[in-house]
């Protein structure tokens with residue numbers, strides 16, 4: 001999932017003709033101030049943290065300023081924020097427009113209907129999850145004709161727009177549709193879409209690009225805002241590594257086994273949080289590399305659950321033991337292993353020699369990992 005920061009989302013909007021406020025990105029208070037002084041950003045202006053989490057408006061991550069001094073102060077305070085766990089490194093400065101109404105408009109994929117869906121609500125500016133369902137209009141779009149004038153008209157009606165505003169909405173919606181299709185997006189969202197004196201303006205932009213279409217959009221490979229630093233390194237090394245909340249590290253092979261392992265840990269009351277899918281590798285060095293990455297995430301315990309096939313048990317065991325030698329004593333964590341399948345006996349022996357017991361039963365080994373993590377938390 002490639003989630004674009006607001007300013008990148010707005011670049012996409014610009015390309016497809018969605019009307020936007022004038023604005024610039026800055027990375028320091030100095031830069032922000034000089035953008036305001038030079039007139040590159042008209043005053044008064046809005047200063048917005050470029051983080052991926054929503055709810056910035058309520059959380060102090062959107063501020064207003066009337067002069068260059070205020071811009072500097074606001075920029076400084078926003079750049080110092082850690083918003084919902086994410087350090088603010090970039091801010092977007094935009095002209096502050098007088099808003100008459102705030103609307104909600106998005107296009108996403110309705111997976112149960114297997115069709116795109118246009119979502120519209122006159123209650124914009126707040127998170128759509130908090131809007132009363134009766135205030136939300138959903139239109140399923142047939143992909144072959146694509147978005148039609150009929151759907152544009154209905155959206156305008158739902159949003160209470162008539163005359164030239166209804167016309168503007170038609171063109172905004174069709175631009176969003178073109179962006180959705182053209183960029184292989186799974187979501188394009190404008191919240192709020194503001195009614196201003198002379199029309200409609202997208203004040204916010206949320207764009208998520210479908211991962212499976214990444215090969216068609218090489219530009220987005222540079223966008224890595226949604227990865228943790230370790231995930232970043234993993235990606236460069238071609239290691240499937242995901243970091244979420246939770247303190248148990250899981251090393252498995254294949255998506256099916258990895259997910260089943262997570263389920264079992266969860267069921268036993270554990271909190272799996274770092275997943276590493278070894279896939280099909282037969283190189284102990286690769287395993288070592290992957291394991292060292294896991295170690296850097298500082299798990300409370302690691303559960304190694306391998307079904308030996310292409311990835312042979314002894315390969316994994318060798319790689320693991322080599323990695324543990326490289327992890328400093330103070331940073332070590334308990335490891336529970338369950339290795340079954342190809343070369344199981346050799347693998348088990350290598351682990352045993354290094355002081356790690358392989359527990360053959362899934363439930364027993366998972367339970368041990370949960371208990372050890374709890375003890376080490």
Ligand code: GDP
Pocket residue numbers: 021046048053054055056057058062094095096097098099102124125126191192203204205
């Ligand atoms: P979010 O809370 O993270 O979704 O951030 P938004 O970009 O949606 O901004 C939050 C709120 O700030 C909006 O709902 C608006 O009320 C306000 N806001 C953002 N840009 C402008 C602007 O140009 N003019 C005015 N008056 N308000 C703005």
Ligand code: MN
Pocket residue numbers: 125191192204
């Ligand atoms: Mn918003």
